[in-house]
Structure formats: C-alpha cells, structure tokens
Amino acid sequence: MRSIAVIGANLAGGRAVEALRQSGFDGQIVLIGEEPWRPYERPPLSKEMLWDPSNTADNFFLQDDSWYADNKIDLHLGMRAEALDLASGEVSLSDGRLIPADRILLATGGSARKLNIRGADAANVHYLRTRDDAVRMAADLVDGARIVVVGMGVIGAEVAASATKLGCKVTAIEPLAGPMIRSLGPQFSQWLGEEHRNRGVDTRFGRGVSGMRVVDGRVSEVELDDGSLVACDAVVVGVGIAPEVGLAKGAGIATDNGIVVNRECRTSHPNVFAAGDVAQQESFFGGRIRHETYQNAAEQADAAALAMLGHESDYCRPAWFWSDQFDLNIQFCGHIPVDAEVTVRGQIESNAFAAFFRFDDVIVGALTVNRPAEMSIGKRLVERRHHASADQLGDPDFSLRELLKPAR
Known part of the structure; x- marks a missing residue:
C-alpha cells in the first residue's frame, strides 16, 4: 500500500492522518477538505467563537500548519472530492485532478438540515x-x-x-x-x-x-x-444534520442513514472506510446507529486508521458527549431505554448531581451535571455493562469506585 486519501478535513479526518503517521505509515497521505481551513475543533463554534467576536479558530486547530508539512501530509483544502473510481483507485477533485489512493477514508460528516x-x-x-x-x-x-x-x-x-x-x-x-x-x-x-x-x-x-x-x-x-x-x-x-453520503452512493457503496461500516470501520468495499458523523455503525446496545459526537469522531478515526493499515481494530462503544450551557457542564454516556430505572445521586435543584439509568440492573446510561469526576467512573460502568443496585448508586456515602473493583 503506497497511498491513502482521507476525504474530510474535519476532526475525524484530522485525527485519522495523525494516527496513520503515528502508526508508522510512510506512504503518501492526501487530506481533502471543502473548507479553506485545516482541521479544527468544532465545539467552540457554539460557545467561545460566539462569546468573543474577535476570536478566531487559531486556538482551535488540531495541529499547527507546520505539522502537516513536517509529516508530509498533502493538503487539498477548499477542494471538493467529486467522485470515487474504485476500479482504478482514484479520487476525482473539483479542479479536475485525480488523486491515486490504495485506501480511502470517507470522513465527509454532514450538512446542516x-x-x-x-x-x-x-x-x-x-x-x-x-x-x-x-x-x-x-x-x-x-x-x-x-x-x-x-x-x-x-x-x-x-x-x-x-x-x-x-x-x-x-x-x-x-x-x-x-x-x-x-x-x-x-x-x-x-x-x-x-x-x-x-x-x-x-x-x-x-x-x-x-x-x-x-x-x-x-x-x-x-x-x-x-x-x-x-x-x-x-x-x-439547529434541526440536525444530513449525512454526506453522495460520494459513497455514487461509487456503489452501501448507505442507509449514513455510510454503513463494520467494526473495522470498513464499508461494503474492502478498500474504503468511513468514520465520524457520517458512519452508520454497530450500536453498543444492539442494532445500528450514527453518532454525532466529538468522542466518536476522534476514536473511530483512530480505529479506522489502524484497520486501513491492516492492524486489528474492533470499534464499538457507547456514545459519550458533553455540553456547556450557562454555568452547567452536562455530560452523558450510554442511552436511556423507555422503561429504564432512574437513580439520582445528589439534588437536582442544586445543579450538581449525577443520574444513572438501569435496565435489568445493568447500568446503560450515566448523566452528570457539574460533577465530571463521577462521569469518568460512569463511562466505565456503562462500557463494562456493570450491575449495581439503586441503593449503591443513590448513596452519596458509597464510593462508585468500589463498583469497578474486581470481585474476590
């Protein structure tokens, strides 16, 4: 394998090219993005960049401009990928150029509805x-x-x-x-x-x-x-996004509510992978889902990079996100079934509490407000499909870390 094309100069695309170089790939890497900017953080768009009109994205770029040159990442910014020719292994750009690619990562994200x-x-x-x-x-x-x-x-x-x-x-x-x-x-x-x-x-x-x-x-x-x-x-x-599946559809790659991938982030074509907001993946809780979170874009991009290089990769995790509103730091991991049992730890009216959602005594969701330390434990409880009682979860004197200790 001599060349990899990453389409989407966003968080998923940016993290993928970083992971490819960190994993030892020394071939050609081309990063293609429609915006004129190299990959940047998007969470500040609804907060810091609105609070201070003089702010710029300079503080939010994933890497300095020199990093891409030092790591020999071929940037094609302000450029649209028009089509994939999977038979010849080429990506057609909007300026007429053809980019050779033995592997392709689609990190095309979505457009605002x-x-x-x-x-x-x-x-x-x-x-x-x-x-x-x-x-x-x-x-x-x-x-x-x-x-x-x-x-x-x-x-x-x-x-x-x-x-x-x-x-x-x-x-x-x-x-x-x-x-x-x-x-x-x-x-x-x-x-x-x-x-x-x-x-x-x-x-x-x-x-x-x-x-x-x-x-x-x-x-x-x-x-x-x-x-x-x-x-x-x-x-x-703000009524959601529509996944950008046009390239995949045009190339005959399977799509549904997004580009369908397996746990290796591989699409229906063996040389094409997808990650981030556009990827419809296996859900941690069964079925299929498309996650629109920072955590998923970053971690799935890492998994896709490993898989493209032939390394073992098995990505299937519960969603985790955070949201900062006013003086509230809200974090959530997992999902909330309709008939989930809810246990609150702390007082809701204090705006500093945690809530755990259980189904058949298994912790399937964790919510924290202004209590980030408890989310660091809550994420692991959800990921491990941990059992716990309402008494344990609701008791402020009971250390949640006790639940993480292996049984004797």
Missing part, C-alpha cells in the same frame, strides 16, 4: 456547522438583539445559552416537549428547560415554525404553528 419553509434562506437565518457559519452568526448576536432559536438539540440549546450570555433576548422554539429530550430523556429535559427559562430564555416547547416574514431580505418575524408571531433580528436553526 435546512427548514423547508418560506423565508428560510434569508440573510439573517443562520445554520451552524463551520467556522465561517460561526463568524456570520456572531455578527448578529449583539446585546439587545432579538434572536429566535429553532430546534433545541445540543447546538440549539448551546446557542440559546451563548446568545443569552451576550445580552440577546432569546426565544427558543422546539416541537418536542423540551430541550435535548432525545439525549436526556423527559425528566432531565424538563430540568434543562426550566434552567433556560430561569435565565431568561422564552421557551416555546411543543411548537413548530410554519413560516417567516421577510422584509428587505431579512426575517422580521417568525410565525409559529399556532398562528402566533415572534419578532426577531435574526434566526438560528
């Missing part, structure tokens, strides 16, 4: 996916601005918190019963919704958006599905 309503393409309607998106959004998040946030998943909730911190008057619209309800479950979604309300966010849960009224190319009012109108200076939409 757009609202299919009138006014959704106005100049002051923002979708947050890239550094440039954050720069444009920050220009509208000024003190006193009326901001409507549509969708209260992780991105929407974080932007709502950041805009409130900046002095904006925020109205949050969410069709479901509360923020981040798919991740946190009903009980803790309700708690988070109350925290946003307590800090001044006008929350409209159980409501959808039916249209936008545009004046001089900008949205001036958002119309809800109950007929009410919300005046605004800008709109932020």
Whole structure:
C-alpha cells in the first residue's frame, strides 16, 4: 500500500492522518477538505467563537500548519472530492485532478438540515456547522438583539445559552416537549428547560415554525404553528444534520442513514472506510446507529486508521458527549431505554448531581451535571455493562469506585 486519501478535513479526518503517521505509515497521505481551513475543533463554534467576536479558530486547530508539512501530509483544502473510481483507485477533485489512493477514508460528516419553509434562506437565518457559519452568526448576536432559536438539540440549546450570555433576548422554539429530550430523556429535559427559562430564555416547547416574514431580505418575524408571531433580528436553526453520503452512493457503496461500516470501520468495499458523523455503525446496545459526537469522531478515526493499515481494530462503544450551557457542564454516556430505572445521586435543584439509568440492573446510561469526576467512573460502568443496585448508586456515602473493583 503506497497511498491513502482521507476525504474530510474535519476532526475525524484530522485525527485519522495523525494516527496513520503515528502508526508508522510512510506512504503518501492526501487530506481533502471543502473548507479553506485545516482541521479544527468544532465545539467552540457554539460557545467561545460566539462569546468573543474577535476570536478566531487559531486556538482551535488540531495541529499547527507546520505539522502537516513536517509529516508530509498533502493538503487539498477548499477542494471538493467529486467522485470515487474504485476500479482504478482514484479520487476525482473539483479542479479536475485525480488523486491515486490504495485506501480511502470517507470522513465527509454532514450538512446542516435546512427548514423547508418560506423565508428560510434569508440573510439573517443562520445554520451552524463551520467556522465561517460561526463568524456570520456572531455578527448578529449583539446585546439587545432579538434572536429566535429553532430546534433545541445540543447546538440549539448551546446557542440559546451563548446568545443569552451576550445580552440577546432569546426565544427558543422546539416541537418536542423540551430541550435535548432525545439525549436526556423527559425528566432531565424538563430540568434543562426550566434552567433556560430561569435565565431568561422564552421557551416555546411543543411548537413548530410554519413560516417567516421577510422584509428587505431579512426575517422580521417568525410565525409559529399556532398562528402566533415572534419578532426577531435574526434566526438560528439547529434541526440536525444530513449525512454526506453522495460520494459513497455514487461509487456503489452501501448507505442507509449514513455510510454503513463494520467494526473495522470498513464499508461494503474492502478498500474504503468511513468514520465520524457520517458512519452508520454497530450500536453498543444492539442494532445500528450514527453518532454525532466529538468522542466518536476522534476514536473511530483512530480505529479506522489502524484497520486501513491492516492492524486489528474492533470499534464499538457507547456514545459519550458533553455540553456547556450557562454555568452547567452536562455530560452523558450510554442511552436511556423507555422503561429504564432512574437513580439520582445528589439534588437536582442544586445543579450538581449525577443520574444513572438501569435496565435489568445493568447500568446503560450515566448523566452528570457539574460533577465530571463521577462521569469518568460512569463511562466505565456503562462500557463494562456493570450491575449495581439503586441503593449503591443513590448513596452519596458509597464510593462508585468500589463498583469497578474486581470481585474476590
């Protein structure tokens, strides 16, 4: 094997090229990205880069520019991969060049889902996916601005918190019963919704958006599905992403809700691998899933790099993510079955607590708020499919580390 092409200069793509060199591969590595920037961290886009408009992505790059030259990574930035020719082992670029590749990693991520309503393409309607998106959004998040946030998943909730911190008057619209309800479950979604309300966010849960009224190319009012109108200076939409599967489909590679991979991160073609937001993988809890988390993109990229080099690789882990909103550090690992038993450790009203979710006495999920040390244990309990009683998990005097000790 002489050459590897990594398509997607994002976290997954960036971590993959690092892992390839660290694992001893000395052949050609080409990293292809549509943005003009080398790989950077995306979590700051909804926080630090909005809090300080003078901020740049300079502090968030994965590596210095010189690292790529020193490690002989051939960067093709501001460039789109148009097609894969798997018979000849080549990647076609938007400028007409052909890149030879014995192995290909698709780290193509996803694009922000757009609202299919009138006014959704106005100049002051923002979708947050890239550094440039954050720069444009920050220009509208000024003190006193009326901001409507549509969708209260992780991105929407974080932007709502950041805009409130900046002095904006925020109205949050969410069709479901509360923020981040798919991740946190009903009980803790309700708690988070109350925290946003307590800090001044006008929350409209159980409501959808039916249209936008545009004046001089900008949205001036958002119309809800109950007929009410919300005046605004800008709109932020966070309704999820659509996985970028076009390259894979065009090459005849199996796709579903993403690019289908096995536990080696290998697609239906033996020389093509996928990692990150775009990869539909085997779920730790059964079935298949696509994780949109920092942890998954970084760790799956490492696993894919090993597999491309022929090393043993077996990637299948529970999802873990964090979210910083206001003064709340929220972390979650695992999943929450509908009939899970919930045990809370600490007081929810203190905003410093942990919650554990059990199914048949097996810990399948762990949530912490402002208690990161307990998440470091909680992740291991979930990964080991550990059994524990409600009395043990809920007792603040019981050390959770005792559960990690091997049985005598």
